Amino acid sequence: MATVNHPTGSTAHDGAAAHAPSHVHVDGAPVDGAHEEAAAGDGHRRRDFINVAALSFLGVGTAVAIYPLINQMNPSADVLALASAEVDISRIEPGQAIKTVWRKQPVFIRNLTPQEIAAANKVDVGSLRDPQTLAERTKEGKQNWLVTMAVCTHLGCVPLGGSEGENKGEYNGYFCPCHGSHYDEAARIRKGPAPKNLEVPEFAFVSDTVIRIG
Amino acid sequence: MAYAWAQAYEPKSPLMKWVDQRLPLPRLVYGTVGGGYPVPRNLSHMYNWGALSGFALIVQIITGIVLAFHYVPSSEGAFDSVERIMRDVNQGWLLRYLHMNGASFFFMVVYLHTFRGLYYGSYKAPREIVWMLGLVILLLMMATGFMGYVLPWGQMSFWGAKVITGLFSAIPLIGPTLQEWLLGGFAPDQAALNRFFGLHYLLPFIIFGVLILHVWALHIPGSSNPTGVEVKGPEDTLPFHPYYTAKDGFALGVFLLVFFAVVSFLPNYFGHVDNYIPANPLSTPSHIVPEWYFWPFYAILRAFTVDFILPAKLWGVLGMFAAIILLFFLPWLDSSPVRSGAYRPLFKMFFWILIADIALLGFVGGLPAEEPYVMLSQLATAYYFAHFLIILPLIPKFEKPLPLPSSISEAVLKGTTSKAAPAGIAAPGTPGVVHA
Numbered sequence: 306m307a308t309v310n311h312p313t314g315s316t317a318h319d320g321a322a323a324h325a326p327s328h329v330h331v332d333g334a335p336v337d338g339a340h341e342e343a344a345a346g347d348g349h350r351r352r353d354f355i356n357v358a359a360l361s362f363l364g365v366g367t368a369v370a371i372y373p374l375i376n377q378m379n380p381s382a383d384v385l386a387l388a389s390a391e392v393d394i395s396r397i398e399p400g401q402a403i404k405t406v407w408r409k410q411p412v413f414i415r416n417l418t419p420q421e422i423a424a425a426n427k428v429d430v431g432s433l434r435d436p437q438t439l440a441e442r443t444k445e446g447k448q449n450w451l452v453t454m455a456v457c458t459h460l461g462c463v464p465l466g467g468s469e470g471e472n473k474g475e476y477n478g479y480f481c482p483c484h485g486s487h488y489d490e491a492a493r494i495r496k497g498p499a500p501k502n503l504e505v506p507e508f509a510f511v512s513d514t515v516i517r518i519g
Numbered sequence: 520m521a522y523a524w525a526q527a528y529e530p531k532s533p534l535m536k537w538v539d540q541r542l543p544l545p546r547l548v549y550g551t552v553g554g555g556y557p558v559p560r561n562l563s564h565m566y567n568w569g570a571l572s573g574f575a576l577i578v579q580i581i582t583g584i585v586l587a588f589h590y591v592p593s594s595e596g597a598f599d600s601v602e603r604i605m606r607d608v609n610q611g612w613l614l615r616y617l618h619m620n621g622a623s624f625f626f627m628v629v630y631l632h633t634f635r636g637l638y639y640g641s642y643k644a645p646r647e648i649v650w651m652l653g654l655v656i657l658l659l660m661m662a663t664g665f666m667g668y669v670l671p672w673g674q675m676s677f678w679g680a681k682v683i684t685g686l687f688s689a690i691p692l693i694g695p696t697l698q699e700w701l702l703g704g705f706a707p708d709q710a711a712l713n714r715f716f717g718l719h720y721l722l723p724f725i726i727f728g729v730l731i732l733h734v735w736a737l738h739i740p741g742s743s744n745p746t747g748v749e750v751k752g753p754e755d756t757l758p759f760h761p762y763y764t765a766k767d768g769f770a771l772g773v774f775l776l777v778f779f780a781v782v783s784f785l786p787n788y789f790g791h792v793d794n795y796i797p798a799n800p801l802s803t804p805s806h807i808v809p810e811w812y813f814w815p816f817y818a819i820l821r822a823f824t825v826d827f828i829l830p831a832k833l834w835g836v837l838g839m840f841a842a843i844i845l846l847f848f849l850p851w852l853d854s855s856p857v858r859s860g861a862y863r864p865l866f867k868m869f870f871w872i873l874i875a876d877i878a879l880l881g882f883v884g885g886l887p888a889e890e891p892y893v894m895l896s897q898l899a900t901a902y903y904f905a906h907f908l909i910i911l912p913l914i915p916k917f918e919k920p921l922p923l924p925s926s927i928s929e930a931v932l933k934g935t936t937s938k939a940a941p942a943g944i945a946a947p948g949t950p951g952v953v954h955a
């Protein structure tokens with residue numbers, strides 16, 4: 306309603322105009338002015354520039370305002386700071402595995418026996434859902450050290466088979482109890498809903514007995 | 520709003536008159552849930568679920584607000600703070616059990632409300648938007664219920680959060696990044712718990728807002744009724760108050776009886792024992808199940824086991840969401856001109872098969888993913904989609920609907936010759952006369 310009392314306000318809408326018919330002519334005046342301008346010059350009005358500039362600023366401003374609102378959801382610096390972990394593997398006997406933590410997520414480190422390595426290498430890679438050889442999933446010369454995330458690639462449960470006496474599934478590797486995914490000796494998906502092999506994180510041997518994950 | 524003969528609001532006291540002239544809120548309430556809202560006179564008890572859902576929402580909001588006074592949203596302190604509520608906070612155990620079971624009862628009455636809508640064709644024109652807003656509320660409730668279940672930070676909380684956010688990692692390319700963005704980390708932790716708490720507190724108020732839109736949209740055509748025949752005149756309706764406030768009040772009494780029986784004697788019946796074990800990111804419970812109200816959807820999620828162009832996991836996610844999104848199109852999938860299932864013999868039969876199918880999905884969704892349950896869930900999922908996409912559009916082509924009554928009052932008064940009318944209400948056929 307404020308615009309009714311403000312004859313120069315170009316925002317007066319139909320409603321306001323209806324209430325104050327005498328202002329219609331006043332509101333109409335700039336339009337006539339614009340016609341003159343357009344006829345006189347390059348077809349652009351000076352007001353167009355103001356409109357475009359104001360709307361552009363509004364757009365950019367909105368984007369700038371939204372960015373921190375979205376980005377605050379991403380992992381924060383302290384969470385990212387946990388991004389690497391060193392693990393001593395000297396006490397893991399062949400046939401044993403341990404579960405350790407990296408980025409607040411569990412990791413399996415498994416010392417494969419020669420039989421397990423042989424069994425994993427016997428599999429026809431082409432027949433796998435996510436074809437990978439054991440060699441591709443381990444470091445050269447250290448084929449017995451299988452380091453994988455202990456996070457099922459289906460929906461993220463921790464598979465069993467990392468400790469003594471747990472169900473290793475039908476392929477002697479890991480078994481995810483949540484929806485029944487079976488992984489083999491090389492932690493490759495063999496059966497069940499998971500789409501991928503257990504992920505091998507980035508890791509390196511710092512020495513013969515210590516690895517750094519991440 | 521809906522009908523010309525709706526009783527206009529007359530302020531009874533000078534104070535109300537004064538208020539009404541300045542802020543017509545009393546008028547709004549009167550016209551929405553008072554004597555000024557004419558409602559079909561033949562509503563059955565199946566039409567009570569809506570009012571009960573509204574009541575359940577308010578119970579959740581009130582108990583939730585007071586629980587938030589004592590709850591600590593931290594991955595270190597959440598579990599202990601819930602135990603403290605149970606043991607030390609005055610009547611904390613009661614408030615928490617009310618909130619916990621209130622969620623189950625809320626879903627129960629909302630599902631029954633939805634089934635009623637399905638059976639009586641409440642989704643059909645001109646109430647499509649009422650139906651769709653109801654579905655929006657259902658989706659918001661699911662998000663709220665899921666996040667609420669995470670808050671106690673027990674084993675089921677943690678692993679539920681992990682599995683459900685894991686759904687998003689199924690999306691090609693952006694999936695894993697999206698999951699990290701949602702969780703604020705690589706696994707559920709402090710960041711996730713904190714934001715879930717914030718959203719769990721916020722969403723019920725958004726639900727309340729959508730509920731207002733839902734009721735508003737309903738009041739444009741007015742309530743539907745078991746015959747599916749639209750209201751034709753004043754003889755077809757009764758004022759909401761006192762007739763349906765009384766009927767809803769009775770239903771509320773029964774509801775509270777059952778609700779408190781569970782809260783008092785079986786408070787953990789709908790829960791899961793594993794959630795009394797603090798969250799442990801390194802060990803997964805042997806069998807992860809969501810709350811019962813997610814079981815049918817969980818069954819659909821797990822029903823997809825083969826990769827077909829897309830990975831099986833993504834199909835599962837798509838299937839689960841499609842199961843609800845599909846319902847938004849229901850008004851256009853069902854083209855029968857007859858609204859109520861009571862007059863549609865074929866539809867009625869398939870309706871009950873669908874209910875049995877959903878019950879079966881719910882049953883297998885709560886069980887481990889083993890044979891024969893996986894196979895059952897696949898069959899039931901296939902049938903669920905077939906019902907909406909194939910059977911429902913085809914029914915009108917083969918169905919011969921029963922003869923419809925020419926009006927609601929005729930259906931109600933059939934066989935009686937006298938012009939029966941409740942005391943104080945205009946007898947049928949005398950429009951314009953209103954009750955004292």
Ligand code: FES
Nearest residue numbers: 457459460481484
């Ligand atoms: S999370 Fe492992 S099978 Fe689903």
